[in-house]
Amino acid sequence: MSSATAVVVAAPSAWKRATRSGGLAVGLALALTMVVIAIAAPWIAPFDPNDQDVLLKLEPPSAAHLFGTDAFGRDVLSRVIYGARISLFVGALATLAGVVIGTVIGVVSGYLGGVIDRLITAATDVLLSFPQLIMGLMLVAVLGANLFNLILAIAITAVPAFIRVARASTLAMKERDFVDACRALGFGDPRIMFLHVLPNIMDEVVVMASLWFAAAIRTESTLAFIGLGVPPPTATWGGIIRDGFDNLLDASWLSIFPSLAILTIMIALNLIGDGLRDASDPRAPQ
Amino acid sequence: MSVAADLATGAASQPDPAGPSLIVEQLTTSIRIERQWFDAVRDVSFEVHPRETLALVGESGCGKSLTALSVMGLLPEGVGRISSGRITVDGTDMTAASAAEAQAMRGDRIGMIFQEPMTSLNPVLPVGFQIAESLVEHRGMSRRQARQRALALMELVRIPAAAQRLDAYAHQFSGGMRQRVMIAIALACSPKVLIADEPTTALDVTIQAQVLALLADLQRREGLAVLLITHNLGVVAAVADRVIVMYGGDVVESAPVSEFFARPTHPYSEALLAAMPRVDRSADALAPIPGQVPTLPDLPPGCRFQSRCPLRIDRCAELPPLIPLAAAPAHGVRCWVRAP
Numbered sequence: 001m002s003s004a005t006a007v008v009v010a011a012p013s014a015w016k017r018a019t020r021s022g023g024l025a026v027g028l029a030l031a032l033t034m035v036v037i038a039i040a041a042p043w044i045a046p047f048d049p050n051d052q053d054v055l056l057k058l059e060p061p062s063a064a065h066l067f068g069t070d071a072f073g074r075d076v077l078s079r080v081i082y083g084a085r086i087s088l089f090v091g092a093l094a095t096l097a098g099v100v101i102g103t104v105i106g107v108v109s110g111y112l113g114g115v116i117d118r119l120i121t122a123a124t125d126v127l128l129s130f131p132q133l134i135m136g137l138m139l140v141a142v143l144g145a146n147l148f149n150l151i152l153a154i155a156i157t158a159v160p161a162f163i164r165v166a167r168a169s170t171l172a173m174k175e176r177d178f179v180d181a182c183r184a185l186g187f188g189d190p191r192i193m194f195l196h197v198l199p200n201i202m203d204e205v206v207v208m209a210s211l212w213f214a215a216a217i218r219t220e221s222t223l224a225f226i227g228l229g230v231p232p233p234t235a236t237w238g239g240i241i242r243d244g245f246d247n248l249l250d251a252s253w254l255s256i257f258p259s260l261a262i263l264t265i266m267i268a269l270n271l272i273g274d275g276l277r278d279a280s281d282p283r284a285p286q
Numbered sequence: 287m288s289v290a291a292d293l294a295t296g297a298a299s300q301p302d303p304a305g306p307s308l309i310v311e312q313l314t315t316s317i318r319i320e321r322q323w324f325d326a327v328r329d330v331s332f333e334v335h336p337r338e339t340l341a342l343v344g345e346s347g348c349g350k351s352l353t354a355l356s357v358m359g360l361l362p363e364g365v366g367r368i369s370s371g372r373i374t375v376d377g378t379d380m381t382a383a384s385a386a387e388a389q390a391m392r393g394d395r396i397g398m399i400f401q402e403p404m405t406s407l408n409p410v411l412p413v414g415f416q417i418a419e420s421l422v423e424h425r426g427m428s429r430r431q432a433r434q435r436a437l438a439l440m441e442l443v444r445i446p447a448a449a450q451r452l453d454a455y456a457h458q459f460s461g462g463m464r465q466r467v468m469i470a471i472a473l474a475c476s477p478k479v480l481i482a483d484e485p486t487t488a489l490d491v492t493i494q495a496q497v498l499a500l501l502a503d504l505q506r507r508e509g510l511a512v513l514l515i516t517h518n519l520g521v522v523a524a525v526a527d528r529v530i531v532m533y534g535g536d537v538v539e540s541a542p543v544s545e546f547f548a549r550p551t552h553p554y555s556e557a558l559l560a561a562m563p564r565v566d567r568s569a570d571a572l573a574p575i576p577g578q579v580p581t582l583p584d585l586p587p588g589c590r591f592q593s594r595c596p597l598r599i600d601r602c603a604e605l606p607p608l609i610p611l612a613a614a615p616a617h618g619v620r621c622w623v624r625a626p
Contacts, residue, residue, distance in 0.1 A: 176405060177400060177402050177405040177406040178405060178406050178407055178408045178409075180360075180400070180406075181398075181400060181406045181407075181468075181471075182408075183360055183392070184358055184360065184392055184393065184397075184398040184400075185392060185393030185397075185419070185420045185423070185471065185472075186389045186390060186391065186392030186393035186394060186420070186423065186424065187393070187419070187420075187423060188389065191423065195411075195419075196408050196411070199408075199410045199411065200408070200409065200410050
C-alpha cells in the first residue's frame with residue numbers, strides 16, 4: 001500500500017506570510033517598545049511626573065527636560081512616559097473585556113439562532129447606532145470618571161462590534177461539515193461552540209482586537225482630553241494634551257509630544273492588525 | 287407483522303443470536319416546505335445485523351440521507367420530523383428517547399462517517415485530540431487515557447507513523463488518510479451501528495478500494511452493523527450484503543445483493559443499472575433515466591416513479607405494496623406490473 005505511506009506536508013507558514021511585508025514586525029517592535037517603556041516608567045523617567053517646579057514653568061525642550069515643562073513646571077517627558085501606563089492599561093483591559101464578552105455572546109447568538117439570536121442582534125444594532133465616543137462619554141458621565149468606570153465604559157463600547165464579528169463568523173462556521181460531524185458524535189452545544197467553533201473564528205477576532213485596542217486608546221485619550229478621564233494629577237496622554245491646550249500657541253510642545261505618543265501606538269497597532277489579517281488570509285495579495 | 291417487516295427480517299446474511307443492532311420499523315419522516323409537511327420518507331422498514339452491511343441506494347433526494355438523519359436523531363428542528371414508525375439502536379428506542387438520551391447514543395453506540403473527509407475534520411484541532419474527544423465526552427476518560435486510546439485507534443485504521451501524527455492537523459493528511467481518521471473517530475467508542483454516508487465518493491478509486499477494505503475488516507472485527515448510503519452501485523456490489531433501493535421516499539426494491547444484481551426487478555432499479563457505465567459495453571449503451579426526480583410537492587400519488595416509468599399502467603395511481611417475489615421470498619418489489 002504505497003499510497004498509504006505517510007507524507008507529512010509542511011504547514012504553510014502563516015508567520016512567513018505575516019512578516020513578508022515587514023509591517024507586522026515594525027508594528028510589534030513599536031508596540032513592544034511602548035509596553036516596555038510603560039512598565040519601566042519608574043526607572044527610566046528622569047523626574048517624578050507630578051513634581052512641580054514653579055521656577056521652570058513652560059520651559060521649551062532642553063537637555064535637562066527633553067520634552068520641556070508644563071504650566072506647573074512638571075517634566076513633560078516623564079509625564080508622557082507615565083501616561084503610557086494609563087493608556088496601555090486602560091486600552092488593553094477594556095479591549096480584553098470587550099473581546100471576551102462580545103465574542104462569547106456573538107458565538108452563542110450565531111450558533112443557537114432563533115429568538116435569542118434575534119434579540120441579541122437587535123440589541124447590538126441599537127448599541128452600534130451610537131458612535132463609540134458618544135457612547136463612552138455617556139457611560140462615563142453616568143458612572144463617574146475613575147479608572148474602573150473608564151475601563152468598563154470603553155469595554156462596553158467594544159462589545160457590540162465583537163458580537164457582530166463573532167456572530168457573522170459563527171454563522172459561516174456552523175454550516176461547515178465538521179460541526180455536523182460533532183453533532184453526529186453526540187457533542188453538546190457548549191462543547192461545539194467553544195471547543196470547535198471558537199478556535200476557528202479566533203483569527204478574525206484577533207485582527208479586530210488589535211484595531212479595537214487602538215480605538216480604545218483613542219477613546220481613553222479623547223475622554224481624558226475633555227476632562228472625563230482618570231482624574232488629575234495622574235498623567236494620561238489625553239490629559240497632558242488638554243493641559244497643554246491652554247498654552248498651545250506659546251508652548252506647543254506640551255501637546256505635540258503626547259500627541260506623537262498616541263500617533264505612534266495607533267500606527268503600531270494598525271500595522272499589527274494589517275499584518276495579522278494578511279497572515280490569517282492566505283489569499284491576500286503579497 | 288406486515289409483509290414488509292417480514293421482508294426486512296428475511297435475509298440477514300448470518301443468523302445472529304443477539305438480534306439486529308439496528309431496526310427501523312415503518313419509518314415515515316416528513317419535512318416542511320413553506321408551511322406544509324410532506325412525507326419525504328414513507329413506511330421504510332429494515333434491519334441491520336452485526337457484521338452485516340445494508341446499502342441504501344437511490345438518487346439525490348430519494349430519502350436515503352433523511353433516513354440516516356432520522357436514525358441519528360439529527361433531523362433539523364422545525365424542518366424535519368419523524369411522523370411515525372420506530373427506530374431501535376442496540377435495544378434503545380431512538381424515537382422515544384429524549385434529546386439528551388439521543389445525544390448520548392450518538393458517537394457512543396451509533397457512529398457516522400461522512401462524504402467529505404476534507405471538511406469533516408476541524409482544521410484547527412490536532413487529529414489525535416479529535417479522535418480522543420468522544421472518549422472524554424462519552425466515557426469520561428482522562429485526556430491522557432483517551433490519547434493512548436486515540437493512538438491505538440490510529441494504528442487500528444492503519445495510519446502509518448501514528449505516534450508522530452497524533453498532533454498533526456487535518457491539512458497535513460491526504461484524503462484517504464483523513465477518511466481513516468474519520469473512521470477512527472466514529473469507532474472510538476466501539477459503536478454497534480455505523481452509518482456511512484457516501485464514505486468513498488470524494489476519494490480516488492484506488493484509495494476508495496483501500497478504505498472499503500479497511501471498513502470491511504473493521505466491521506468483521508468489531509461486529510459492526512453498517513448502514514451504507516450510496517448512489518454508487520459498484521461500491522454496493524463490492525461490500526453490501528443487502529440492498530434497499532429508494533425512490534421518492536419509498537422503498538421500491540429490497541433484496542440480497544447477489545439476487546439484486548442477478549434479477550433487478552423494479553423498473554427503477556433496472557433503469558439505474560442500465561444507466562451505469564460498464565467496461566464490457568460501449569459508452570453509447572448508457573441509458574439515462576428520462577426526466578428527473580419530481581420535487582416533493584409534485585410527486586404523484588400512488589407509485590412515485592410512475593411519471594418516469596416505461597411500464598406505467600392505470601393501476602399505478604394507487605401505491606403498490608412491497609411484495610416478495612414468488613421465486614425469491616427475500617426479494618421484495620413495489621410494483622403492480624413486476625410483482626402483481
